[in-house]
Amino acid sequence: MTGVAANDGPTWETGPGRWIGIGSANDIPRRGARCVVTPQGRIAVFRTIENRYFAIEDRCPHKAGPLSQGIVHGRAVTCPLHNWVISLESGEAEGADEGSVGTFALKVEEGQLFISAEALAGWAG
Amino acid sequence: MAEKLVIIGNGMAPGRMLEHLLEETPGRYRVTIFNAEPRVNYDRIMLSPVLSGETDYEQIIIHGDGWYIKNGITLYKGHRIVAIDKAAKTVRSDRGITEPYDKLVIATGSVPVILPVPGNNLPGVLTYRDLDDVNAMLLAAQSRAKAVVIGGGLLGLEAASGLNARGMEVTVLHLMPTLMERQLDAAAGYLLERAIEQRGIKVRTKANTRAILGADRVEGVVLADGSVVPATLVVMAAGIKPNAELAKDAGLHVNRGILVDAHLQTSEADILALGECAEVGGHVYGLVAPLYEMAKVAAANLAGRETAGFVHSDTPTKLKVSGIDLFSIGDFADGEDREEIVLRDAAAGVYKRVILKDNRIIGTVLFGETSDGAWFTGLKRKAANVAEMRESLIFGQAYQGGAALSPMAAVAALADDAEICGCNGVSKGKITGAIRAKGLSSLEDVRAHTKASASCGSCTGLVEQLMTLVLGGQYNPAAVQPLCGCTALGHDEVRRLIKAKSLKTISAVMQELEWKTSCGCAKCRPALNYYLVCDWPDEYADDYQSRFVNERVHANIQKDGTYSVVPRMWGGVTSAKELRAIADVVEKFEIPTVKVTGGQRIDMLGVRKEDLPAVWAELGKAGFVSGYAYAKGLRTVKTCVGTDWCRFGTQDSTGLGIRIEKFMWGSWTPAKVKMAVSGCPRNCAEATCKDVGVICVDSGYEIHFAGAAGLDIKGTEVLGVVKTEDEALEHIVALVEMYREQGRYLERIYKWARRVGLDEIRRQIMGDSEKRKAYFDRFVFSQRFAQADPWAERVAGKDEHEFQPMAEIGLPVAAA
Numbered sequence A: 001m002t003g004v005a006a007n008d009g010p011t012w013e014t015g016p017g018r019w020i021g022i023g024s025a026n027d028i029p030r031r032g033a034r035c036v037v038t039p040q041g042r043i044a045v046f047r048t049i050e051n052r053y054f055a056i057e058d059r060c061p062h063k064a065g066p067l068s069q070g071i072v073h074g075r076a077v078t079c080p081l082h083n084w085v086i087s088l089e090s091g092e093a094e095g096a097d098e099g100s101v102g103t104f105a106l107k108v109e110e111g112q113l114f115i116s117a118e119a120l121a122g123w124a125g
Numbered sequence B: 001m002a003e004k005l006v007i008i009g010n011g012m013a014p015g016r017m018l019e020h021l022l023e024e025t026p027g028r029y030r031v032t033i034f035n036a037e038p039r040v041n042y043d044r045i046m047l048s049p050v051l052s053g054e055t056d057y058e059q060i061i062i063h064g065d066g067w068y069i070k071n072g073i074t075l076y077k078g079h080r081i082v083a084i085d086k087a088a089k090t091v092r093s094d095r096g097i098t099e100p101y102d103k104l105v106i107a108t109g110s111v112p113v114i115l116p117v118p119g120n121n122l123p124g125v126l127t128y129r130d131l132d133d134v135n136a137m138l139l140a141a142q143s144r145a146k147a148v149v150i151g152g153g154l155l156g157l158e159a160a161s162g163l164n165a166r167g168m169e170v171t172v173l174h175l176m177p178t179l180m181e182r183q184l185d186a187a188a189g190y191l192l193e194r195a196i197e198q199r200g201i202k203v204r205t206k207a208n209t210r211a212i213l214g215a216d217r218v219e220g221v222v223l224a225d226g227s228v229v230p231a232t233l234v235v236m237a238a239g240i241k242p243n244a245e246l247a248k249d250a251g252l253h254v255n256r257g258i259l260v261d262a263h264l265q266t267s268e269a270d271i272l273a274l275g276e277c278a279e280v281g282g283h284v285y286g287l288v289a290p291l292y293e294m295a296k297v298a299a300a301n302l303a304g305r306e307t308a309g310f311v312h313s314d315t316p317t318k319l320k321v322s323g324i325d326l327f328s329i330g331d332f333a334d335g336e337d338r339e340e341i342v343l344r345d346a347a348a349g350v351y352k353r354v355i356l357k358d359n360r361i362i363g364t365v366l367f368g369e370t371s372d373g374a375w376f377t378g379l380k381r382k383a384a385n386v387a388e389m390r391e392s393l394i395f396g397q398a399y400q401g402g403a404a405l406s407p408m409a410a411v412a413a414l415a416d417d418a419e420i421c422g423c424n425g426v427s428k429g430k431i432t433g434a435i436r437a438k439g440l441s442s443l444e445d446v447r448a449h450t451k452a453s454a455s456c457g458s459c460t461g462l463v464e465q466l467m468t469l470v471l472g473g474q475y476n477p478a479a480v481q482p483l484c485g486c487t488a489l490g491h492d493e494v495r496r497l498i499k500a501k502s503l504k505t506i507s508a509v510m511q512e513l514e515w516k517t518s519c520g521c522a523k524c525r526p527a528l529n530y531y532l533v534c535d536w537p538d539e540y541a542d543d544y545q546s547r548f549v550n551e552r553v554h555a556n557i558q559k560d561g562t563y564s565v566v567p568r569m570w571g572g573v574t575s576a577k578e579l580r581a582i583a584d585v586v587e588k589f590e591i592p593t594v595k596v597t598g599g600q601r602i603d604m605l606g607v608r609k610e611d612l613p614a615v616w617a618e619l620g621k622a623g624f625v626s627g628y629a630y631a632k633g634l635r636t637v638k639t640c641v642g643t644d645w646c647r648f649g650t651q652d653s654t655g656l657g658i659r660i661e662k663f664m665w666g667s668w669t670p671a672k673v674k675m676a677v678s679g680c681p682r683n684c685a686e687a688t689c690k691d692v693g694v695i696c697v698d699s700g701y702e703i704h705f706a707g708a709a710g711l712d713i714k715g716t717e718v719l720g721v722v723k724t725e726d727e728a729l730e731h732i733v734a735l736v737e738m739y740r741e742q743g744r745y746l747e748r749i750y751k752w753a754r755r756v757g758l759d760e761i762r763r764q765i766m767g768d769s770e771k772r773k774a775y776f777d778r779f780v781f782s783q784r785f786a787q788a789d790p791w792a793e794r795v796a797g798k799d800e801h802e803f804q805p806m807a808e809i810g811l812p813v814a815a816a
Ligand code: SRM
Pocket: B556, B557, B558, B564, B566, B595, B596, B597, B598, B599, B600, B601, B603, B629, B635, B636, B674, B707, B708, B709, B710, B711, B712, B748
């Protein structure tokens, strides 16, 4: 690995096909979320009841509520501030509300979670 | 020389009779009419549109003055006949005119029923029968004050609607449980009530008028239950009775009305009677259609022509209130020998019911959509056999050819021995029979008496449809609000089944109660979590992922994603040590805002989530525990200084407040619970707008409950007075436990109390010491598992993942 981390966490390498490890899948409670802190802002990483993982911006399209703090149901999360429901798959607000957040590709390998470096690089934050 | 025909009364019936007579034998009679009303013949039916302002009197005149002149008819307006001398064949008016007759027709109509209650003759009490009544109402309406209409039948509702249109605030008092019960079944009566109320008219059913109040004018109406409805105008529309006194005095045979044969001949030769005052074949009438039939027959009789005579037939009822479509005809009572077909469209507000006997229609009620009224009337009149079109009958004429049965109709069509509840083997007939015989009106009652749907509950829908069939609008399952979109069950139902089926996890509830989603939603999950925590305090593992973030992390989220921290300050009392600890924490963590809350304690706002455990650790050292400012649970117990300091204090209000808070903290409740204890009735702790409050008095403790001062403002109700502090605590704890066990999630105490009834709560908590003790004990048991300070637990490492990001990623570097 080349490059220097700005802090103690893993650094990330850009370029096609690069993945950055963010920890163990079991660090996230089922129907829950954890955050990943990046220089551009926070990313919320979710685990659903069926053990599927999703990463989206931790900023509600409504008034920037921290989506990682919401209640997770099905493949959606309800924002803790004013109850918008955001799809974890598409990042779009469901129902009558309009707006969307960015999503990030994730992969799980041997119980470890990796986020796409390419997706991060394309994110303005 | 022409024969002399005298008519008493100039209403709609004789008016029509004269038209026929003038056509059949012009010139045969010289006609003289006496009319107590000082006017010509007008369309009485149209008085309601005159009242509401849709038309005026000129428009509803049937025969103008010119008509009488042209036909040589003498009309005495404003002359009341006071005596008939049948030997001398004369009549005499109240103005002293005596008129001989060869033939006499009595058409005195009806008189309104005046309730025999005190005050019924006060100025401002009116009836609704003629133009004078309408004019009097219009005058009263100019004051735009309050009107009460007694009677929720056709007349009463039309009067109410007219007065409402004229700007009055109207209340309809109706003795029976549903409106227009003589023309409508309960279901349609209910829909009608809703439609009337939507117009801003208040409706009170089962309202028995006891007296009319007022010194020299009407001021209000007193009901049998003691309540008073204020009014400046009272309209009695409680029914009509045939106006037969005059005939009776003259020695004619009179029963309910003046007895006549099919040719409208009274017991006296040369005297006929027709209209509402007449009784033919056991019937008296209140609608014009049959009266117009009488008019034909009477005219033929006077013309000397033979006819088959008058034959009874039912007349459809319609209400002339614009925007309300309602139709009814015939007999719609339930009965052993009858079948019914029902169609409901709740969204469109449509209800249709056809009653069959031996495959023939005997009655029809239509609400909301009445275009097939005539068609049904026709089928009924012809006594047509409808067996062939039974399946599609209810959909009306346009559907003859076959459409599918609605679910409701399908249930109606089930045979009596069809099994409804598989668990307990209960048939349809048994259920409907029990509902009728025992007068059951709630699902709970049906379960208790028949066992139907008391086990797995999957036939609840069918049972509810049966209840609707039998009870009509009195039972409205749509009123059961589903908990959320994931289920059709309501909160109460879910709570009952959790207990009945011993469901002890959220996934068990969702599986057994057939949730429609994989893992619920943000509405049902916190509710289920609460119900399980409450019902199985020792067994259920609290599901933090089903709690709103505040309760999950034990702090209140703020608009910028930071948190606030509110430690307990028991009873609002603090110390230098505590204040110093707060000051230190605020400085150490650079907390931007410190504020005194409305709940007598201190709030530190703007704490970063990552800092929460460290903040709590510092506060914990000074003895602080979580204030649960975020919880659907016990929040604060506000107190005043009481006997400790105050010159008016009667009891140790501060001490009691602290004792309650220490006893009850940590318990979860359906919605937040706020309390207060004031040391005397000056009530400095504002105890009378809390969920539970105590006002200390010399003789003890006055316990209050069901107050609110947030979205709604509501003063408390008194639960009762107890003598000692111990008793006060026991009663308050029992009350809260009762609420914990019955409340719907997010339902504050005042709403729960409104739902279950204040008296019921008083009965169980004040009146039943065994119940109270049992509630108290269950609360104490659950506190064994609830009273662990969540802050200390988290400082010790619980849910560590909540407070730290899972990873931090540094700046990107270009790949090699
Ligand atoms: C801090 C405080 C205002 C203050 O600065 O004084 C406050 C702050 C909030 N109130 Fe309140 N209420 C506060 C006293 C009150 C009071 C007064 C009282 O308790 O005597 C009331 C009216 C009394 C009542 O509840 O009937 C009150 C009626 C509400 C309501 C309306 C509740 C209702 O059912 O009508 C809400 C909304 C809700 O709960 O859904 C609410 C909700 C809130 C929330 C929790 C809004 C939210 O969901 O984020 C605020 C959180 C701020 C925070 O993080 O601390 N707050 N709130 C007070 C905290 C009291 C405490 O020490 O715990």
